[in-house]
Amino acid sequence: MSFLTRLLLLVFLALVPICALEVWNQIDLRRQRSEEIHEHARQLLSLLGGEQQRLVEGVHQMLELLAETPAAQALDASECQTLLTRTGSRIADYLTINLAGTDGVILCSTNAALTGRTIADRMHVRAALESGGFTVGEFIRQRHNGKPAMPFGLPIRRNSADGPPIGVVTALIDLGWLERYLSEHPLPDNASLLVADGNGIVLAHAPTRPGAVGSALPQRFRPLLDADTVGTAQLMGIDGIQRVFAYVPLSAGVRHIFVAIGIDHDAAMRSIDDALRRSLIWIAATLMLGLLAAYVIAKRHIYRPVAALIAATERWRSGDRSARVGAVDGPEMSRLGLSFDALAEDLDRQMRAKEEASAAFRASEERFRALVENAPHMMWVNHPDGTLEFVNAAFRAYTGRMTTEANRMDDLHPDDVEHVQAIRARAIAAGAPHEYELRLRRADGTYRWHLSRTHPIHQGGRIVAWYGGAVDIHDIHRARDAAEEAGRSKSRFLAAASHDLRQPMQSILLFAEVLRPHLTDGPGLDALGRLQHGLEILKGLLDGLLDISRLDAGIVAPQFEEFRVSDLLRSLDDAYAPLAQEKGLDWRVAPCHATIRSDRVLLGRMLRNLVENAIRYTDRGGVTVECTLQADHLLIGVRDSGCGIPADQIDRVFEELYQIDNPERDRNQGLGLGLAIVRRLSDLLDHPVTVHSQSGQGALFSVAVPLATGDRAAEPRPAEAAPAPPERGETRLAVVVDDDPIVLAGMESILRSWKFDVIAADSTDHAVESLERDGRRPDILIVDYRLRDKRIGTEAILRIRAMHDPGIPGLIVTGEIGTEPQNDALRYGFHLLHKPVTPRTLAAALSRHLAGADRDGRSPVADGAGPPSAGR
Structure with missing residues (x-):
């Protein structure tokens, strides 16, 4: 076992169990003491709360007895006052009893001076009349002397307990007496008693606290007042001391009266806290001694080898890659030194390789920069936000700017800025290359058209820049x-x-x-x-001009439908078989039952032009209309054995007014617009036309028509009579x-x-x-x-x-x-x-x-x- 392991094990065995045990003991002691404080508060509450309950019940019984007397039942003020005067000596001085009718006017009172006054506005009077039962009121001040009091009310009913109230009898307990009464009860040191009404107004506080009676409880007491059952809680009392309160909420015990007993938490926990401080001092001393011993030992066996490692590292930082640790004391430090030396060797080799690669990269970059700098076209590199990072000599010469501080958008024609920004936004969002034509301002202020191509430069999975170039296409x-x-x-x-x-x-x-x-x-x-x-020929020429004009003007709108191609082929056969026979040509229309999707009229015009062209330029052999099914389209071909088309003229035959072998411009051969119309209709219908021909070997014109996708084709149109x-x-x-x-x-x-x-x-x-x-x-x-x-x-x-x-x-x-x-x-x-x-x-x-x-x-x-x- 190494020294470092033994040292760590010694510190662990010496300190950890002691600290853990002491911490656990303190936690357990504090928990037990806290439970004792809460239990003590509940016991005090049961003693004093019961006495509070008995006081209220005594008032309740007294009011019930008075309400059942004949004087009260008859609401006889004279007899009632006589009764209260006669029994007044047996009623405590702190208690004032009044009897009033439903109008709130006092008929009789233990204080005869109150007779005739109204108490109709008092909440406890209205509550007793409205609820029909005994009511404990809220904090009030007596009007005749201004003293605080706790009111009670009981309705007077005649004969039947279910009858309507005919009056009310009330009692007022002097809160000054109540506070003195509660203070006379022995309370433990640092304990307090608190009584409040339903609104949280303090009715009594023991020990007596000036100004407490009549003040509102702080908001932190509200959860205690609104609780459903008797409980305990720790919070700051109205005297500013942190206390553990056992409390009876408004909904338990005497309704609308809150009673709480509070014990000073800090005073009760003082002995525990003193013991904790002593324990912490002992633990701290133990830790300091242990750390001191560990420091002395580590000074010799750890610090010195580490210092050697640091010295070697500092030499590396200063550029001495030959620095090594060598042999040090201790097996662990010795292995660490050897590992450091091996790492230094590897780093030295890697750095030499990196330097060689960097030199090669710099040479390559210089060659690339020279190529870019001397390129005939403008080139640049810009940041993702559009600001320029690099421009070549062609760019500087064209724009006249020798710095790259400005934004490349400054060189654009104002009419092109929005278009270019939209393309760049889409390209940046997709991270894809893009190109567009734009006008760039030259140093002399003129604008020339350029073709710009831009590609993203990725690094670490993100775009760090864009590389672009622009070619002058102004003349083009x-x-x-x-x-x-x-x-x-x-x-x-x-x-x-x-x-x-x-x-x-x-x-x-x-x-x-x-x-x-x-x-x-x-x-x-x-x-x-x-x-x-002759007029018919001339009309045909003019019709060709009309078709070309209409197609070029974009006023021909195709009407796509699904129909059987056989209907179209039948009309071609009927129309052109006689013409082919007149020239002595073989005429054949291959049967086809496919269903296609196209414009019936415009496709027919394309095929008629192809057939007319084939018959016109075929003197021997024949003309065939054939069909070939492909994957998703039908190839309709017109094949002839005529003069054919030279390879270098295949594209030109679709130009207007161009004809092969008609130098005399024989108008019997048309005006040279038939295939031009075919090409325009091909673009309009999106039906590609292909040509296969060799000079002297005939020609094959094929039209690719999409196959129908519906379940059935449209019904064939009936042939129109002449x-x-x-x-x-x-x-x-x-x-x-x-x-x-x-x-x-x-x-x-x-x-x-x-x-x-x-x-x-x-x-x-x-x-x-x-x-x-x-x-x-x-x-x-x-x-x-x-x-x-x-x-x-x-x-x-x-x-x-x-x-x-x-x-x-x-x-x-x-x-x-x-x-x-x-x-x-x-x-x-x-x-x-x-x-x-x-x-x-x-x-x-x-x-x-x-x-x-x-x-x-x-x-x-x-x-x-x-x-x-x-x-x-």
Whole structure:
């Protein structure tokens, strides 16, 4: 066993048991003495509390006897006063007895001078009358002499104990006498007696304490007053001495009277405290002697070896890594010295390795800093709060600032600050890299566009800084803006050109149809047919321009639904099988029963454009429409054996006006807008289009369409019959409003050729005036949307409907590509046609609307319109 172990064991065996035993003895003595004090207080309380109870019971009996006397029952003041005067010598001087009626007026009293006075306002009087029983009142002062008193009250009942009170008899005990009475009882030294009423007002205190009677008990006594049972408690008395109180609460013993006996706690515990002090002095002396002995022993066998360790440590701190402890006295200290020396060796090796690593790191950092400092782009490191920690030479040269004290946000364009701060806030919250475009201020005050990328730097599991760089993309940004503006200009040009060409094109189509009845010979009809064929080609080109304009303007909204793809493929087969056969091509549509989710009309337009393109560029072989099921979508492919697409032109075929192998710009091959429309519809519907082709080996265009997720597909739509020519115009009146004279004349001519009566006007006001003169109800309203003086055709339809009938069919024929005509048509139930409209399309629209009006019971004959016009 080592010396240190023996020393520790000796100190432990010598001191710990003694200290523990002494502490335990003192705790036990104090506990026993405390219990004795509490028990002694309870015994005193039982002796004095019983006497207090007997005093109250004596007063109660005296009042009951007086209440039952004939004088009291009769409330005879004279006889009652005679009775009290006769018996007054047997009533103690400290007791005053009064008898009063229910009005509180004293009828008789042991103090005859009180007769006739009222005590109706006294709480003990009201309590006795209201409760109907014996009542102990609260502290009062007697009005005739100002002395404090403790009141009692008892109601007087006549004949029956359950009858209503007819009066009250009261008693007042002089509290001065009560305090003297209690003081005469022998109390132990340092003990006190306390009596209080229900409000905590002191009624008596022994030994006598000036000013105590009539004062309120401190708030600390309130838990004792409100307790449920007799008990003991330790607290400071009203004399400022810490006491152990045995108490009778208000709810026990005599109700509404609190009695407590208090014993001076410090005086009772003085002998125990003296013994404790002596014990502590003995323990302290023992500890000092033990510590002195331990110090002397440790001085030789512990301190000196430790001093050697400290000296070696100090040498290490001063930089002498060769310092060692060597051999010291004692086995434990010797092992400690050897361990210290081994640790010093390990630390010396680790520090040499660390110095070598630090040197390598500094060299690497210098190389990195040189790379960053000389990088052509701006680089920086900023703290998490955004303040800059480091900037390179490119940053300083660009901003003109040679310090890093300012915040990097100072260099941002004011319009970009909020946007950049929002991106940085999200990135900081996620702890993720981020990039954004922003404008940075140059030293000359100008701003240039930059692409900024920032990455977090982690240390100890948290972000300590952000590393960022910025590349000047100002020229790229300007080029991109210029390209976007060129695209917008092109879209505006296409829209304007499309609109301006539609007006004369519309009149040509109408006049060509008007000519047909006037041509009877073969050459004339053949020439008219060629003219109309050319017009159909021109209309197709303009329709392509319209589609491009509408898609670029963003006014086409897809209506998604679930339907069977077989319905769409069947319509393709019906429409294009004859065209393929005319060119001698093999035509095949593979069967497919999948259910897809898309816009039926827009997807159909995509596939029609692809099929038309395939047939147009295929001279030999065939065209196939095929379907391939994938995991969550259906690939609808259009395969042809035509000329194919060179690899370097696959992306260009989706550009507007671009065509392969059509240098002569043969308009029979279209305008080069079909695939451009396909690409825009692909983006709108989110249906990716892929192309597989090689020059001279045909092409495969595939559209990826999502499969339906519902339980069943929508019911197939019934095939629409080909539009029939309009019914004979007999009895039909058409109103045409168009501010273009040529279109107005063409529309009037075609309608008259169909035997309609026509009112043609170039404005809404002229149309209304003509109708007022005519007096008839129109059967159909055909209006242009955009009229002169910023008026619109919607106004014309609504005004004419208001004049005659809200159910008159309205047809808007316009060259506008915006959303306004479409919105008005949906809002008011108009039919919308985009110029140029072929006579066949116009005839179909007229037939449908006139037939609908007839079914609704709005025919001009039924409405009492004017005379019918000539037959067709």
